[in-house]
Amino acid sequence: MRLGPALIEGGRLNPGYLKLDLYCRGLRVAPDLVDAGLVRRVRAGLGSGLELCLSDSGMYVNAPVHEAFAHSSPYALRASSQTGSYDLLRDGRALARVAVAPAPRFYGRRTTSGKRMDTIGTIQGTYLGIYYGGLCANWKAPSEDACRFCGLGHSGERTNKTAQDVIETALAAREELRITFVHVNGGFDDREGYVHRFLPLMRRLRDETGLLSGLQLPPLADPAAYHAIREAGVNNVSLCFELWNDEAFTHACPGKARRAGLDRYRESISYCARDVGFDTTNGELIAGLEDPAASMAAIDWLTDVGAIPTVCVFRPLVGTPLENRQPPRTEEMVPVFAHTYRRCIERGLPIGVAPDLRVSIVLTPDECRWLLPPSERERWKLRRLKHAAMRRALGWRVRRRVRKSRAVSP
Numbered sequence: 340m341r342l343g344p345a346l347i348e349g350g351r352l353n354p355g356y357l358k359l360d361l362y363c364r365g366l367r368v369a370p371d372l373v374d375a376g377l378v379r380r381v382r383a384g385l386g387s388g389l390e391l392c393l394s395d396s397g398m399y400v401n402a403p404v405h406e407a408f409a410h411s412s413p414y415a416l417r418a419s420s421q422t423g424s425y426d427l428l429r430d431g432r433a434l435a436r437v438a439v440a441p442a443p444r445f446y447g448r449r450t451t452s453g454k455r456m457d458t459i460g461t462i463q464g465t466y467l468g469i470y471y472g473g474l475c476a477n478w479k480a481p482s483e484d485a486c487r488f489c490g491l492g493h494s495g496e497r498t499n500k501t502a503q504d505v506i507e508t509a510l511a512a513r514e515e516l517r518i519t520f521v522h523v524n525g526g527f528d529d530r531e532g533y534v535h536r537f538l539p540l541m542r543r544l545r546d547e548t549g550l551l552s553g554l555q556l557p558p559l560a561d562p563a564a565y566h567a568i569r570e571a572g573v574n575n576v577s578l579c580f581e582l583w584n585d586e587a588f589t590h591a592c593p594g595k596a597r598r599a600g601l602d603r604y605r606e607s608i609s610y611c612a613r614d615v616g617f618d619t620t621n622g623e624l625i626a627g628l629e630d631p632a633a634s635m636a637a638i639d640w641l642t643d644v645g646a647i648p649t650v651c652v653f654r655p656l657v658g659t660p661l662e663n664r665q666p667p668r669t670e671e672m673v674p675v676f677a678h679t680y681r682r683c684i685e686r687g688l689p690i691g692v693a694p695d696l697r698v699s700i701v702l703t704p705d706e707c708r709w710l711l712p713p714s715e716r717e718r719w720k721l722r723r724l725k726h727a728a729m730r731r732a733l734g735w736r737v738r739r740r741v742r743k744s745r746a747v748s749p
């Protein structure tokens with residue numbers, strides 16, 4: 340009999356299982372934590388919860404707290420005597436020590452154009468996430484094209500950021516928190532030349548901050564644009580097709596289905612992963628809105644073309660058409676996340692190699708190893724050592740780039 344993963348294994352907490360369980364069950368918190376401005380609703384909404392760091396593992400998790408299901412969660416926080424430290428309780432019993440991530444100091448600073456930096460970018464784990472560009476075309480359309488799970492239009496996200504605002508905010512985050520990665524997204528847009536508005540920003544991020552960068556994109560009509568993005572210094576591209584089943588995709592993402600369609604997402608991901616030379620290409624999925632078997636089929640396809648799956652757990656955000664839907668059950672999500680790790684490793688994909696990068700809004704593919712049965716987890720130790728060596732080498736490269744950028748623009 341093969342024993343599966345569990346929250347407690349041999350008397351020890353499984354941090355990956357806990358992270359997944361928090362996404363699926365949410366967290367009850369005292370109102371003062373919410374009122375303290377620690378819960379932020381920005382970008383499309385996955386970061387709408389409370390940022391926690393699981394003290395023993397160093398894993399970050401953005402735990403849902405606003406949504407109805409979170410109000411009956413078995414998880415709750417109890418303040419401990421140490422400032423900023425909490426006991427995470429499950430059914431009233433202390434399970435782990437966690438830290439609530441404090442708001443970074445740079446959030447209160449202003450860019451030279453006078454905008455508060457917390458309206459420019461958000462720390463999600465240990466990286467800086469930036470929404471850039473105008474409002475997503477699907478939110479602008481008169482015909483309810485917005486993805487049904489998306490909270491962008493309710494988030495108050497600022498849409499008049501300049502490249503200079505972003506650079507100043509990234510530099511402030513780099514100096515205060517030693518971040519290594521900036522992720523930029525701009526919703527969906529199918530206008531010709533759309534991506535060219537991102538290129539000057541991405542070039543400046545590389546040259547003036549030295550940080551690694553990622554750009555989330557819709558499918559682009561001209562394949563040459565992907566090469567221009569790579570030449571602008573972008574390390575990672577991601578495309579969010581969200582759902583594998585055509586009917587589920589059309590229902591949940593009417594604008595994306597009408598303006599692009601699943602096939603164009605697949606073609607673009609495959610092209611980026613095979614022909615452009617990005618360090619990594621990601622395909623983003625939401626698990627919990629379709630059968631787990633469909634999510635696993637998407638993971639198979641992605642890893643076959645050389646792309647890395649980013650799998651989010653469906654969160655029924657308040658104010659969206661799906662707010663009354665339940666999130667998936669942890670037990671049905673375990674095989675999906677275990678499959679993510681297994682497939683990435685079997686295909687030799689470079690997971691967990693970005694230096695000092697921890698992510699709060701999803702389980703990273705590397706963290707998905709915790710959802711394997713314990714005996715299988717051991718099997719991939721050598722591969723993990725290889726990835727650790729790659730991470731050190733990349734860390735050295737980033738530090739060198741940062742030093743160089745400081746010399747150019749102190």
Ligand code: SF4
Binds near residue numbers: 526
């Ligand atoms: S593409 Fe969909 S998920 Fe992304 S910002 Fe637009 S409406 Fe939201």
